[in-house]
Amino acid sequence: MSVEKSRLFRGGRIASAVATEFVPEDVLVDGSGMIIARGKGFEVPTEAEVIDCTGCILVPGMFDVHVHAREPGQEHKETLATCSRAALAGGVTGCVLMPDTSPPVDTGNLVKSVMDLVSEQSLIPMYQAGCLTKGREGKEMAGYSGMAARRVPMLTDADHTVPCPYLMRRCMEYAKDFGVLVTSHCDTPPLSKGGAIHEGLTSYRLGLPGIPAMSQEIGIDRDIRIAQHTAGQLHISQISTAHGLKSVQIAKEEGAAITCEVSPHHLVLTDASIHDYNTHFKFDPPLRPAADVEALVQGFIDGSIDVLACDHAPHTEFEKSSEFISAPFGAAGLETAVLLIFDQFIRRGVFGWNLLIERYSNAPRKLIGQQPTAIREGEKAEFFVFDEEGQTRISSDCMHTKGPVSPFLGETLSGQIRGTTLGSRWYPVG
Amino acid sequence: MSELKPRKDLLDIESLDLSEIEYVLSNAVPFKQLFQRSVKKVPTLRGKTVLNLFYEPSTRTSSSFEVAAHRLSADVTNFTVSSSSVVKGESLLDTIETLQAMRSDYIVIRHKAAGVPGIVAQHTKASVVNAGDGFHAHPTQALLDAMTVREVFPEHQGRRVVIVGDILHSRVARSTSTLFHKLGIEVAYFGPGTLVPAERHDFLRRLMSWEEVFDWKPDVIYLLRVQLERQEGAFFPSIAEYHKMYGLNSLRLDRLRQMGSWLMHPGPVNRGVEITDEAMRYERSLISTQVENGIAVRMAVLHWLKPENGVDS
Numbered sequence: 211m212s213v214e215k216s217r218l219f220r221g222g223r224i225a226s227a228v229a230t231e232f233v234p235e236d237v238l239v240d241g242s243g244m245i246i247a248r249g250k251g252f253e254v255p256t257e258a259e260v261i262d263c264t265g266c267i268l269v270p271g272m273f274d275v276h277v278h279a280r281e282p283g284q285e286h287k288e289t290l291a292t293c294s295r296a297a298l299a300g301g302v303t304g305c306v307l308m309p310d311t312s313p314p315v316d317t318g319n320l321v322k323s324v325m326d327l328v329s330e331q332s333l334i335p336m337y338q339a340g341c342l343t344k345g346r347e348g349k350e351m352a353g354y355s356g357m358a359a360r361r362v363p364m365l366t367d368a369d370h371t372v373p374c375p376y377l378m379r380r381c382m383e384y385a386k387d388f389g390v391l392v393t394s395h396c397d398t399p400p401l402s403k404g405g406a407i408h409e410g411l412t413s414y415r416l417g418l419p420g421i422p423a424m425s426q427e428i429g430i431d432r433d434i435r436i437a438q439h440t441a442g443q444l445h446i447s448q449i450s451t452a453h454g455l456k457s458v459q460i461a462k463e464e465g466a467a468i469t470c471e472v473s474p475h476h477l478v479l480t481d482a483s484i485h486d487y488n489t490h491f492k493f494d495p496p497l498r499p500a501a502d503v504e505a506l507v508q509g510f511i512d513g514s515i516d517v518l519a520c521d522h523a524p525h526t527e528f529e530k531s532s533e534f535i536s537a538p539f540g541a542a543g544l545e546t547a548v549l550l551i552f553d554q555f556i557r558r559g560v561f562g563w564n565l566l567i568e569r570y571s572n573a574p575r576k577l578i579g580q581q582p583t584a585i586r587e588g589e590k591a592e593f594f595v596f597d598e599e600g601q602t603r604i605s606s607d608c609m610h611t612k613g614p615v616s617p618f619l620g621e622t623l624s625g626q627i628r629g630t631t632l633g634s635r636w637y638p639v640g
Numbered sequence: 641m642s643e644l645k646p647r648k649d650l651l652d653i654e655s656l657d658l659s660e661i662e663y664v665l666s667n668a669v670p671f672k673q674l675f676q677r678s679v680k681k682v683p684t685l686r687g688k689t690v691l692n693l694f695y696e697p698s699t700r701t702s703s704s705f706e707v708a709a710h711r712l713s714a715d716v717t718n719f720t721v722s723s724s725s726v727v728k729g730e731s732l733l734d735t736i737e738t739l740q741a742m743r744s745d746y747i748v749i750r751h752k753a754a755g756v757p758g759i760v761a762q763h764t765k766a767s768v769v770n771a772g773d774g775f776h777a778h779p780t781q782a783l784l785d786a787m788t789v790r791e792v793f794p795e796h797q798g799r800r801v802v803i804v805g806d807i808l809h810s811r812v813a814r815s816t817s818t819l820f821h822k823l824g825i826e827v828a829y830f831g832p833g834t835l836v837p838a839e840r841h842d843f844l845r846r847l848m849s850w851e852e853v854f855d856w857k858p859d860v861i862y863l864l865r866v867q868l869e870r871q872e873g874a875f876f877p878s879i880a881e882y883h884k885m886y887g888l889n890s891l892r893l894d895r896l897r898q899m900g901s902w903l904m905h906p907g908p909v910n911r912g913v914e915i916t917d918e919a920m921r922y923e924r925s926l927i928s929t930q931v932e933n934g935i936a937v938r939m940a941v942l943h944w945l946k947p948e949n950g951v952d953s
Contacts, residue, residue, distance in 0.1 A: 410839045415654070417754040417776030417811055486762075487755025531733045533753030535774070 215259050216240045217636055222263025222595060224248070224585050225270070227567040232267055239591040243633030248587050261636065263595050266628060270567055270583050271303025271592040272548060273574040275393075276447060276471060276519035278368070278540070279305075279336070280613075281327065283312025287613045288524040293544070294333040296522070296611035298630045298637045300545040301594035304335045305522075306578060309346070310368035316341035318356025325360065334632060337363040337578065342381050342392065348373045351381055358388035363578035364445065366393035369494060369539070371429055373399055375436065382442040391578065392437075393445040396429030396454070397495075406535050408481040408496040416484070418534060421496050423451040430454045434461045434468060445577065446470035448521055450495040452505035459514045469577060471519040472506050474543065474550040479503075479617060489530045489537035490617045493521075510569065511561055517577060518570040520547040524613025527606070542611045546618055548594075549602055553623040557598070591631050600626025608640070646946045649761040649768040652777040653818045661786070661822060664940045668787050671943075672936035674711070684943055685714035691744035692718045694771070695751040700907055701771050701781075704931070705748045708938035714746070732756070736763045745947045749773075767945035769938075775809050781906055782815035784937040786823060788930050789860060792902055797824040801904075802853055804886060805864035805914055806835045806875070812906045813864060817844055828856060831886060834875040854895050860926075861896060862904045863888060863914045879913055887912075888919045902926050 217239045223232035238247040238254060274297070280288035288296075297305060307324065309315035315324060315338055324338045340357035344350045346367040354365065365385050371394065372378040378394075385392050402425035407413050409420020430446055434457055437444035449455055449470045461468045475493060480500050484491040491497060509515040523540025530537055551566050572582040583592045603622045606614035629638035644663055674680055690709040694702050702718065709716045739747060739760065747766045749757045754774030761768035772778040790796050801820055807813045807829050817827040821843050829836045830847040847853050853861075866882060876882045883889075888896075888903075893916075896903070903925045911917055 411841070414814070414837045414840050417774050417814060419775075487758055528733065531759075533732060533751070533759075534755045535753045 215257060216255050217631070218254050218258045218260045219263050219268060219595065219631070220260055222266045222268045224268045225563040225567060226584060227270070227564050227572050227582070230562045230564050237268060237585060237591075239631065239634070241634055243591050243635070245585065245587055245589050245591050248585065259636075261595065261629070263628075265599060266595045266597045267563070268585055268593050269301065269563060269596050270571045270585055271594060271630065271632065272301050272570045273580070274302050274305040274520055274522065274544060274547070274570075275364070275517060275574045275577060276308065276473075277305040277336075277522040277544065278308045278310065278524070280524065281311065282324065287526060287529075288611060290327055290331040290336065291333070292610060292612040293522070294331070294336070296542065296544045296609065297334050298632065299610045299627065299639050301548045301596070301627050301630055302334070302544050303583070303592045303630065303632050304575070304580070305337070306363050307336050307338045308368040309339050309341045309366065310370075314341050314346045315339070316344050316346070316352040318353065318360045321357050321360040321362055333635070333637070339364045339366050339393070341365065342367045342372055342385075343377065346370050348377065351377070351384060354385055354388050354390065358390050362390060364391040364393045366447070367395065369395050371395050371397040371399065375432055378433065379436050379440060382436055382440045382444070386440060386442045391443050391445055393447050394429070394433045395447050396426050396433050398425045398428045401425035401428070405496070406492060407484055408498050410481055410499055412481040412484055416487070423453065423498065423502070426495050427451055427453045427457065430457050434458070434466065437461075437468060438464070438466050441467075443467040444469075447519070448473055448476070448495055449506065449515065450476050450498050451502045455505055455509045455514060459509075462514065469516040471517040472510060472515045473519060473521045474547045475541070475617065477503065477507055477510060478550055478554045483617070487534045488617070489532065489534055490541050490615050490619065492534065492537055492539055493541070494539035507555075507560070511565065516569070517574045518547065518551070518566070519574065520544055522611075524611045525615050526613055527615060530615045541615045541617060542609065542613055543616075545609050545611065546604060546616060546623070548596070548627065549623045549625055550618070552596070552598070552625040557624050590633055592633070594630040595628040597626045597628055598624075600628075602626045647944065648946060648948060649757075650779050650941055650945060651758045651761060651768065651770045653779050653782050653815045653822070656779075656822070658822060661783070661819065664783055664937065664944055665787055665790065667940040667943060668783075668933070668936040671711075671939040672933065675932065675936070681711050681713055683713045685709070685712040685745075688714045688745040689743075690714045690716045690746040690748060690942065691739070691742060691766075692716060693739070693747055693749045694720045695749070696772070698750055698772070700931070701750065704934040705769070705771060705938050708935045708942060709746070711935070712939055712942055714942070717744070732759065733763075736760055739766070740764045743949060745949050746942055746945065765948040767947040769941060769945065772811055775811050775814070777815045778811040779815050780934070780938050780941055781812050782819040783941070784930055784934040785816045785862070785904065786819050787933045787937055788904065788926050789820070789825065791929070791933075792926070793859065798826065799859040800826045800828070800856060801860040801862055802828045802830050802847060802856065802858040803862045803864065804830045804888075806866055806870060807831055807864070808835045808837055809867065809870070810864050816862070828858070832876050832882075835870070850892055854899070857899060858901055860902045860904055861888065865906065865908065865910055866913050868910070868913070883913055886914065888915045890916065890918045893919045893922055897922070897924070900924070904930060906930070
């Protein structure tokens with residue numbers, strides 16, 4: 211892999227957020243990683259490496275605002291380096307790191323130390339989020355000024371809610387002064403405590419303690435009210451129910467600065483997908499019934515859901531190989547997000563690539579104040595090559611994450627990511 | 641009976657088909673007849689080993705399996721893991737490796753976490769019998785309950801059973817109701833709204849009061865054990881109130897007696913909570929029959945399952 215060489219992506223068709231039609235054009239990237247030509251029949255330097263994209267589409271790089279890279283402290287699950295390789299294999303060229311590491315990232319100095327590691331270890335830009343409360347304990351406000359000075363993209367206690375509404379109110383008021391986005395994992399802990407899967411027929415059948423839909427819904431309602439009262443900007447992570455989405459829709463109609471995200475697994479799996487006590491299906495928030503999933507898909511299409519975010523939460527196979535009730539929540543998601551959305555929706559004509567690019571490339575970047583990327587002259591090269599006719603078998607052997615746990619292991623999905631280019635580097639998959 | 645597929649494990653009731661249920665229940669009958677003889681043993685499992693692995697204390701079920709295995713001439717190892725030393729989830733795979741190394745032919749397992757017997761079954765060649773996992777399933781209990789009901793009602797189709805008490809935390813309610821439904825027996829739940837899951841199979845009706853229970857004319861009243869610690873979870877205000885609302889007292893027993901209803905309970909009984917002392921002496925109580933049938937059904941289950949261990953020469 212030469213860094214200096216220019217590279218020609220030839221024979222592909224270019225996808226964008228604005229058009230449903232692909233444009234059949236070649237793309238030339240120079241040795242510095244800039245797109246210097248896009249079109250047909252332009253002059254190509256003789257030494258340029260040619261990437262044959264015949265039959266493929268070129269898609270702007272995705273950006274994930276919900277990634278647990280586990281470093282520092284839990285490097286047995288994932289590292290910044292392995293996480294970035296997983297991202298590139300999934301067509302993701304940038305992400306926000308959740309602060310639920312060991313120790314939790316709750317000061318400016320910790321943000322700086324992780325960002326230093328990112329610049330050494332990661333192949334992609336990563337932006338470290340900061341905690342809302344000290345140690346993510348939900349008891350005291352963390353030091354926002356230091357973290358804001360280090361340009362944290364958001365403040366969040368990751369997969370913890372701030373249990374006390376008083377403290378949440380003060381956090382939102384105070385964060386507003388620094389212009390930093392607050393992201394909330396909306397939940398009502400006394401209602402969800404001890405639960406393993408959605409409370410419903412499946413939890414009855416399997417005899418597993420349930421997490422009722424209202425535990426997230428009440429959390430969403432509470433945090434929306436606090437955001438409205440404080441006129442703060444709130445991002446709701448991992449929305450999972452129809453009622454929760456309705457609350458977001460109403461708040462948006464009322465003009466509140468609310469955004470929300472959904473994960474691919476909440477768009478394609480239901481609680482009925484859980485079988486054989488396979489802990490790879492254990493998520494927080496949990497997989498919900500079909501009616502919720504349908505509402506989420508509708509919200510993804512109509513824009514009441516702003517962002518796709520995979521909640522990449524790798525664990526070791528060993529950690530997941532335990533009793534369902536005591537297994538950790540979450541699974542790896544970066545390598546399967548685009549494939550799943552293609553396989554389940556784009557290929558079936560439910561919506562087009564332009565919508566996925568909007569929700570998973572443009573909107574997440576805008577959410578944290580970054581410029582969206584596009585495949586055009588003068589832009590840094592940041593896109594992936596996707597073969598719609600290809601197939602991808604999801605297996606732990608082929609995944610780049612250190613924690614290759616996924617409910618889709620063993621499945622063959624339509625579509626194949628051939629490789630991702632970021633600046634002057636080209637990362638072929640496989 | 642000839643078309644029966646060989647089955648390695650018994651993990652739940654949901655996955656059983658009617659021919660398998662009939663096979664086990666009909667085989668349990670001659671095993672039970674054996675108990676009347678002076679020699680109660682048959683050589684069916686001679687040379688085979690049964691590992692009784694109980695991660696939750698249970699005298700009844702573990703003894704029942706032990707007796708069943710002995711009467712089939714199997715060698716039995718009892719292994720009770722006290723709750724204080726229960727291994728954390730992380731070492732489940734290690735436990736399974738150890739079990740596999742013991743090369744038992746049958747593993748009878750009870751665990752407080754739903755799904756564990758199934759995970760063990762996936763990783764071992766031994767036949768695994770679920771002896772109760774969390775709130776999930778207790779298939780041999782359901783089978784012995786079915787045997788008991790069929791003894792008093794040879795024409796069991798359309799008979800009515802009301803299961804009373806803490807359904808939410810009951811693997812017995814789940815397995816027994818599912819099996820009864822498969823056999824064409826109608827099942828209703830009766831208990832406080834906090835303990836009867838709102839989302840359940842459509843065939844499970846809910847009765848709201850003893851009056852509704854009597855109006856429904858159940859053939860069997862099936863009482864569940866009420867865990868005293870449930871009042872801490874705010875499922876009901878006090879044991880006294882539970883007993884007042886849902887307990888089987890003499891007045892209610894009189895109504896059942898008039899209807900000729902039978903009484904069942906999976907044991908052990910909490911006297912003074914779900915049932916009074918007088919009700920315990922009810923002449924139509926099937927509680928001891930359930931215990932006896934438990935041994936017969938477990939013999940039939942061990943006889944039926946086919947481990948993948950070794951090959952007989």
